[in-house]
Amino acid sequence: MTNRGLGCSKFTFAVYLANTPNMLEYQDITGVNSLVSGEVNAIGQACGNGWRKVFNVYAKLLYALNPADFDFAQRAPTWQKYRDGYLLQAGSATALLFSPPELDVNTQTIHIICGRTYAKQLLASGELQVNLIWLDDEFAIDKTNRLIVCPYFDYRQLSNIKIERLSVMLSQLVNTIKAL
Numbered sequence: 001m002t003n004r005g006l007g008c009s010k011f012t013f014a015v016y017l018a019n020t021p022n023m024l025e026y027q028d029i030t031g032v033n034s035l036v037s038g039e040v041n042a043i044g045q046a047c048g049n050g051w052r053k054v055f056n057v058y059a060k061l062l063y064a065l066n067p068a069d070f071d072f073a074q075r076a077p078t079w080q081k082y083r084d085g086y087l088l089q090a091g092s093a094t095a096l097l098f099s100p101p102e103l104d105v106n107t108q109t110i111h112i113i114c115g116r117t118y119a120k121q122l123l124a125s126g127e128l129q130v131n132l133i134w135l136d137d138e139f140a141i142d143k144t145n146r147l148i149v150c151p152y153f154d155y156r157q158l159s160n161i162k163i164e165r166l167s168v169m170l171s172q173l174v175n176t177i178k179a180l
Contacts, residue, residue, distance in 0.1 A: 003102055004029045007088040007095030013070075013110050014095045015058060015153070018118040021047045029098065034090040040083060050154070054114075057153035057163070058096065059083035064167040069174045100127035103145040110170060111145065115152040138162070141169065143176055 003014075009032045020026045021043045044052035056079075062072035063079035072094075076082035086092045100122050101111045113119045113128075116138060122128035130147055132140040140149040150166050151157035158166070 002030065002099065003032050003095070003097055004099040005032055005095055005097035006035055007032055007097075008034055008090055008092045010093065011095035012093045012108055013062070013072075014097055014101070014112065016097050016099075016101055016111065016113045016118070017054070017153075018098075018115070018121070020098045021051055023047060032095055032097070034092075035088045037085065037089070040087060053155055054096075054153045055083055055087065057155065057158055058094075059087050060160075061153075061158075061163050061166060062087070062094065064163050066167065066171045069171045101145075101147065103130065103147065105144060109146060110173065111147040112166075113147065113149045115157075116140075116149060118152075119149040139165070139169070141173070143173060146173055148173065 006026070006029075007014075011032065020029065023043065023046050040055045044055060059079045059082050062070070063082055065072060067073055072082065072086075075086050086094075088094055088096055101113065103111065113122070119128070119132070119140065123130075123132075130142040130145050132142050132147075132149060134140045138151050141147070148166065148169055151162060
């Protein structure tokens, strides 16, 4: 299986979605394709508010992460500038993938599956074999595989309070990895 999606081919922070942008150029992605400046905005313009929300929430999450554990916020003065200048671009270490997670316990990659429904579909189909511990109806974690399931990247589902909770979970996960 090959990772398919948008972002840096050498990603260490991967977010997984069930759907791709509804644009012809993204329908037959066979690898991880880096975006260029302005492409996040172009996808948002062409595909609507749902995709703008995905990119905004992704950037807000990266910007909310503890700078002692992650350096994303150090690259730009605001999450908006990070989104427009770095998110999913070459060298960003970020990816938005439309394929099931390829997990390797020997890497430091963080994996986030957007949406409980998508995670359960992957589990039911056998495309994902992990030991998730459900913390509540929305969040689950598998520390061994550095995998978190969270609400879909939408303001109503992953509110600022939930972004903060996810940020804390990600720092705990990274610090657990460092302690091993």
